[in-house]
Amino acid sequence: MEEIVLLGFGGHSKSVIDTIERQNEYKIIGVLEKKEKREAKYRGYRCIGGDEKLEELFKSGIKHAFVTLGFMGKADIRNRIYYTLKAIGFTLPVIVDPSCLIAKDVSIGEGTFVGKGAIINADAHIGKMCIINTGSILEHETKVGDFCHISVGTLLCGQVQVGDNSFIGAGATVIQGIHVGSGSIVGAGSSVVKKVDDNTLVYGKTVKRL
Known part of the structure; x- marks a missing residue:
């Protein structure tokens, strides 16, 4: 070992x-x-x-x-x-909890952690150094950039894209095909139904540049 x-x-x-x-x-x-x-x-x-x-x-x-x-x-x-x-010169492995359900064609970058009960569906791509936290669902063809945190119970519907260095709060939902820009924060429990620009805070009905 x-x-x-x-x-x-x-x-x-x-x-x-x-x-x-x-x-x-x-x-x-x-x-x-x-x-x-x-x-x-x-x-x-x-x-x-x-x-x-x-x-x-x-x-x-x-x-x-x-x-x-x-x-x-x-x-x-x-x-x-x-x-x-x-x-x-260190190697950073991918650490995935055995309780996760991950499709066979999913790619996950080095240093990423996938927590208990997460589901990552077909043809999804996760960047390096991400946290995919407990019970989150990343549907088919989702793309999550490097250094992102997808919080507990988050739902990313099919073909969602999340840019580098972004944070998606607990229980948030991003609907099909939406793009969340790099460096953005989606607040806990929020529903994202339209494109989020880079470096933007979305929380409920609030949209604010960071």
């Missing part, structure tokens, strides 16, 4: 840890975090330092890493960590 180091010790990390254990493909050696969170622990896993240990770990033979820091309202932190890991 190959070893993997995780980056980020919050609520999202617990979901990822549970899925990694259920997959039984990687052995978690520990979690990297900033100083104020280094006392955190979960299921026997502990913080083993911060980002400064990455090169040392890679040289020691740890070749796999995974970002377990959530979206946190913006994508740039996860983006920065991803490119730091790639510059060192």
